[in-house]
Every structure is written in C-alpha cells, then in structure tokens.
Amino acid sequence: MKTEITELLDIxxxxxxxxxxxxxxxxxxxxxxxxxxxxxxxxGGAPAQWVREQIAEVKKRTQKPFGVNLMLMNPExxxxxxxxxxxxxxxxxxxxxNPEKYMSLWKKAGVKVIPVVASVAMAKRMERCGADAVVAxxxxxxxxxxxxxxxxxxxxxxxxxxxxxxxxxxIADGRGAAAAFMLGAKAVQMGTRFVVAEECPVHxxxxxxxxxSKDIDTRVTGRTTGHPVRTIRNQQTREYLRLEKxxxxxxxxxxxxxxxxRRAVVEGDVTGGSVMAGQIAGxxxxxGTCAEILExxxxxxxxxxxxxxxxxxxxxxxxxxxx
Numbered sequence: 237m238k239t240e241i242t243e244l245l246d247i248x249x250x251x252x253x254x255x256x257x258x259x260x261x262x263x264x265x266x267x268x269x270x271x272x273x274x275x276x277x278x279x280g281g282a283p284a285q286w287v288r289e290q291i292a293e294v295k296k297r298t299q300k301p302f303g304v305n306l307m308l309m310n311p312e313x314x315x316x317x318x319x320x321x322x323x324x325x326x327x328x329x330x331x332x333x334n335p336e337k338y339m340s341l342w343k344k345a346g347v348k349v350i351p352v353v354a355s356v357a358m359a360k361r362m363e364r365c366g367a368d369a370v371v372a373x374x375x376x377x378x379x380x381x382x383x384x385x386x387x388x389x390x391x392x393x394x395x396x397x398x399x400x401x402x403x404x405x406x407i408a409d410g411r412g413a414a415a416a417f418m419l420g421a422k423a424v425q426m427g428t429r430f431v432v433a434e435e436c437p438v439h440x441x442x443x444x445x446x447x448x449s450k451d452i453d454t455r456v457t458g459r460t461t462g463h464p465v466r467t468i469r470n471q472q473t474r475e476y477l478r479l480e481k482x483x484x485x486x487x488x489x490x491x492x493x494x495x496x497x498r499r500a501v502v503e504g505d506v507t508g509g510s511v512m513a514g515q516i517a518g519x520x521x522x523x524g525t526c527a528e529i530l531e532x533x534x535x536x537x538x539x540x541x542x543x544x545x546x547x548x549x550x551x552x553x554x555x556x557x558x559x
Contacts, residue, residue, distance in 0.1 A: 237534055240400040241423035244348065244368060245327060246301050248272030249530050251413065252371075252402060254427030255305020255329055256379065256512070257281065258501040259438055262293035264526070267435035270298040271527040276329060277304045284315040291323050301326035303350075308333030321345035329371060332380060334358075336365045350402065354382025359393045359401075369400040371425050376406030378428055378466050378514040381456065387419070394420030408516040410536020414544065417537070428514045429533075432523040439504035442511060445470075449517040457493070461486055465493075468511040472496060 239250045253260065253268040257280025268275030275298075277290045287304065294302050304325050306316055309332045317338040320328050324345050328335075331352045342349050343366060351362045352371040359370045372393040374386025382389075386405040394401045403416035404425035416424045430436060432443045445468055455469045457476040467473055476492055493510060500509030524532070 237537070239422040241369060241402060244400065245274055247274050249534055250423035251530055251533050252276065252423055252425040253430045253526075254377075254404065254425050255279070255303070255331075256427050256431070257307065258497050259427075259431055259436065259512075260305070261437055262290045262297070264430060264433065264436045265290075265302050266294045266297035267433065267526040268430065268530075269294070269300045269302040271525075271530050272300075273526075273530050274327060275302045275526075276327070277302070279304060279306055279310060279316055281307065281310050284312040284319055287316050288319050288323070291319070291325065303327030303329055305329045305331060305352075306335070306338075307331050308335060317341060320347060334361070336361075339366045352404070353393070354384065354389070356389075356392050356396045359397050363397045363399050367399060369402060369422070370397065371402040371404050372421070373425070374403075374405030375456075375464075375466070376515040377404055378454070378512040378517075381405075381464050381466050386416070390416060390419040390421055406514055406516045408514075408519050410533055410538075410540050412516070413533060413537040414540035417541070418544075428517050428520055429529065430526070431513065432520055433529055434523055434525045438501045441504035441506045442500055443523065445506045445511055446513055446517045446520055447522075449513070449520075451515070451518040453518060454513060454515050458489070461489060465510070466512065466514065468506075468513050468517060470509075470511060471507045472510060 237250050242250050249272050252274045253276050255276035255278035257278045260278035265275030265277045279287050321341050325347055327348045329350045348368045350369045351367050352373050353359045362370050372390045374389050375381040376386055390403045400422040402423045402425050403421035407424050407426055408429040413424045453468055454466050455473045456464050456466050458464045460480050496510030499505040500511045
C-alpha cells in the first residue's frame with residue numbers, strides 16, 4: 237500500500253500509531269516502527285530528559301523511522317524541541333498548540349513536521365508555515381478532542397491544503413481505513429487499536445476495559461473548561477460531569493482529574509483514573525502483536541477497497557445497460 241505518506245516517511249504501511257501520553261512509550265513506538273509503520277513516542281507533559289531517554293531506547297530496538305509527539309503545552313516544550321532536532325528525529329507530530337516557532341529549527345535538522353489539527357483554518361496555517369503533512373483528527377478520538385467529526389473534517393481539510401492529510405479519530409480496522417482513503421486521506425493514525433497491542437506497556441486493566449467497551453461507553457468531560465477530553469465512562473467521569481453541571485470551578489475540576497491518566501495506565505485504576513480511548517473502543521475486541529495488527533489492517537483495507545471497486549464496476553454496468 238504505497239501512498240504519499242509511506243513515501244514521505246519511508247514506511248511500509250500507511251497506518252500510524254498515535255502519540256498517546258503515558259501510553260506511547262518506547263516499547264510500543266519501537267515495536268510499531270520495527271513492524272513497518274511509524275511508531276511515535278508520546279511526550280505528553282513529561283520532562284525533556286525523559287524524552288531523550290525514550291528516544292535512546294527506541295534507537296536500541298530499531299533502525300527504522302520513528303517519531304515523537306510534542307504537546308506544545310508541555311512546560312519544557314522548548315527544550316524538547318531542541319532535543320528532537322539534535323537527535324534528528326524522522327518525524328515530529330504536535331498537538332495542543334501551534335508549532336510554528338519550532339519549524340525553522342526542525343527543518344534545518346531534516347525533521348518532517350506533521351501537526352495534529354482539528355479545523356480547516358489550522359490545517360491551512362500549518363501548510364503555510366511549512367508542515368510536511370497534517371493529521372486531521374475528528375472528535376471521535378480519545379483524549380483531547382475538537383468539535384468536528386472525522387467524516388466531516390477529513391474531506392474539508394483535503395480540499396483546503398496541498399500537503400498530504402492523515403485521518404484520525406474513530407478508525408480501528410480496514411473498513412475505517414478504507415473510508416478514510418476514500419475521503420482523500422493518504423494514511424490513518426490510530427491510538428485505541430494500538431493500546432491493546434501486546435507490546436503496549438499499559439496496565440492489563442486498561443486493555444480489558446477497552447475490550448469490554450460498547451459503542452456508548454465513552455464520555456467527553458471538560459467542555460465547560462474549553463479542554464474537552466474523551467474517556468471511557470467510569471466513576472471519575474460521572475463525578476466530573478456532575479461537578480461540571482453544578483458549575484464547579486476549574487481548580488476543583490483539575491483536582492479531580494490530576495494524575496488520572498497515569499493512575500489508569502500505570503496503576504490500573506480504571507475506576508477513579510482517566511481511561512482515554514476513542515469512540516471506536518467498542519469495536520476493539522482483541523490484541524495481538526503490532527506486526528499482526530498492521531498485517532491485518534492492510535489485509536482488511538485492501539479487501540474492502542477491492543470489494544468496493546467490484547461493486548462500483550457492477551453499478552456502472554447496470555447504469556450502461558439501462559441506457
């Protein structure tokens with residue numbers, strides 16, 4: 237499956253692993269890259285030294301391209317940006333802000349820059365300041381989200397920019413990937429599907445709650461604060477939403493959620509922790525190695541595309557016969 241993204245990043249599969257904080261550590265990133273796709277270290281709010289150590293660990297495990305996701309709200313974002321240039325990381329994805337001030341630094345180091353965007357306006361701005369591609373992420377995704385769905389966002393971004401577009405949000409199998417390609421995407425980014433991979437170091441409780449999820453089991457908290465986050469519903473989300481409804485202060489809401497993702501990922505607290513996952517969690521019912529997941533995704537996607545092409549050919553024949 238050759239696309240503009242596989243050529244740009246020198247990878248085999250057009251399926252990119254999302255840079256999830258606390259989840260996308262070196263174990264997962266290295267396994268995804270070694271299997272032929274693009275693994276990404278999720279820096280989240282981690283210190284710069286931790287990011288440097290993670291990069292070193294990935295390099296020990298694979299010679300293939302990998303990336304780092306930089307959350308621009310990270311207090312040490314400036315230092316991390318310098319590290320990514322020094323280490324000549326193949327790809328940087330960014331979130332929670334505008335990476336424009338780092339573009340020159342990264343470009344001089346030969347780093348490919350792929351910002352995550354939730355709007356057409358942001359996609360166009362990223363193209364103007366030199367982004368190599370963008371990830372158009374719909375609100376079906378887990379973690380911090382925008383307002384527009386993947387189905388609506390991706391084709392509008394594709395029409396608005398000349399650089400390649402990667403679709404994200406609500407994609408976990410070949411059907412979703414094929415649909416994204418039909419919308420004009422050149423690759424897809426997935427998070428929830430890779431959370432359950434064998435090489436992903438999250439607590440088994442976290443994986444199990446994804447396996448048990450149904451289509452209605454995610455909730456969005458933080459809409460009143462301007463920082464909406466999608467997680468699987470549990471005691472924490474119920475309490476958070478109750479406090480939001482009652483008009484609790486930002487400080488009170490932050491106290492409730494502080495450290496919640498770490499508790500879920502590391503300690504396995506899926507009741508009082510924050511279990512970030514996309515709406516597609518209800519479709520994810522098995523794990524497997526990263527290699528197995530990628531092979532299955534490619535096989536499913538090609539099967540769906542071929543089936544669709546056969547259907548279109550038959551429809552065309554029928555139309556011609558009617559004429």
